[in-house]
Amino acid sequence: MNIHEYQAKSILKQYGVAIPEGIVIENAENAIEAAKQIQEKTGTDTWAVKAQIHAGGRGKGGGVKIAKSLDDVKVFATDIIGMNLITHQTGSEGKKVSKILIEQGIYYPGESEVEEFYMSVLLNREAGRNIIMYSTEGGMDIETVAEKTPHLIFKEEVDPKVGIQGFQARRIAFNLGLSGKAFKEMVKFVISLYTAYENSDASLFEINPVFKTSDNRVFAADAKVNIDDNALYRHPAYEEMRDFSEEDPNELEAAKYNLNFVKLDGDVGCMVNGAGLAMATMDIIKLAGGDPANFLDVGGTANAETVEAGFRIILKDANVKAILINIFGGIVRCDRVAQGVVDAYNAIGSIKIPVIVRLQGTNAEEGKKIIDDSGLKVYSAITLQEAADLVKELV
DSSP states (O other): OBOOHHHHHHHHHHTTOOOOOEEEESSGGGHHHHHHHHHHHHOOSOEEEEEOOSOSOTTTTTOEEEESSHHHHHHHHHHHTTOEEOOTTTOTTOEEOOOEEEEEOOSOTTOOOOEEEEEEEEEETTTTEEEEEEESOTTSOHHHHHHHOGGGEEEEEEOTTTOOOHHHHHHHHHHTTOOHHHHHHHHHHHHHHHHHHHHTTEEEEEEEEEEEOTTSOEEEOSOEEEEOGGGGGGOHHHHTTOOGGGSOHHHHHHHHTTOEEEEOSSSEEEEESSHHHHHHHHHHHHHTTOOBOEEEEOTTOOOHHHHHHHHHHHHTOTTOOEEEEEEEESSSOHHHHHHHHHHHHHHHOOOOSOEEEEEEETTHHHHHHHHHTTOSSEEEESSHHHHHHHHHHHO
16 A cells, blocks of 8 residues: 655654654645644745645656755645656556645755665565665665666675664664764664654655765655554554555455455456456466457456456456456356356446467366357357467457
8 A cells, every 4th residue: 555755754753763844734724734733843945835645756847956945845745746757657647635744855955965866665575574765865765776876786684583773783784985963863864764664564665865864864755654554554654655646446345345456558358256367367378479458367266246346347447458357266166257247247338459368277178168158249268379369469
């Protein structure tokens, strides 16, 4: 589950990670009052005005501005709230900004002794350990840093059985070239950040940039946090942070039926049971010259209701020219799925694109007979290659 920057920072603050003072508003009329409250707390005379959407690259798209006066705060807030913000992560359609974060300025105009770092905490699946990835090149896309200057990316593996150790935090601060007060601040920052990641059941904490001010304080100037959906039952407060307006409506609908759905850019709709089989299905569609339009896993309990829901979600994509249903009957019987396909097809009515059904496993022959005898415009296949070839021919 993705959350907004201001929500991510509220989690960080609970664990002692230093963040700038900030207030979230949804109406530009409240901008000056919010800025004044921050000024009273911090003494700042500059503010950051930041669009709150689930996407990176907001600054490049005009969604982050530095205000040097209260009048600037009002102007920037008016410009950003309601804008359609387009970044490299939103796609060409962009996202509408409904709220902004007004934040204490930490760039101290006129000062030059500031530094920006990159830091993230995530799971290294190969090693079975958490990893802190960090770099002196903060404020840039980490992918660009990895491509052009890979020697500037450092990694610190943390054994989850013992957690982050002091010597590891000190090594990170040393590799970032810090000393004195800034060194001590960074050690504290690293330990607090890792603790926040571990205790919140996150799958990613990314701080870009980690900002060292001219007076050697260390702040999380930005924050991207992904929470593991499977752990939300342990964090009811985090579940309340979910912003459904930021999520794909098709993915939300799929979740109602316990379907795993991810939209892609192709023209062949896929409905499969099992994540591994779904990946293999998409691969063979590509090898046959097609292009998958989605990842849709109906799980091991596919029935008429879930199949119908899957059909309706896939058919909302105007680019889809064919649907491939690939089911392995292990937990679920193929004849049951086949009957579900027929019932769903009839319930939806006219489906104007070809539907290819490949069934293997328990009662596969009975399932094929149900499809063949249905009289519907549904094509049955035995092998996965045969199904892929049908897709190529029909599309």
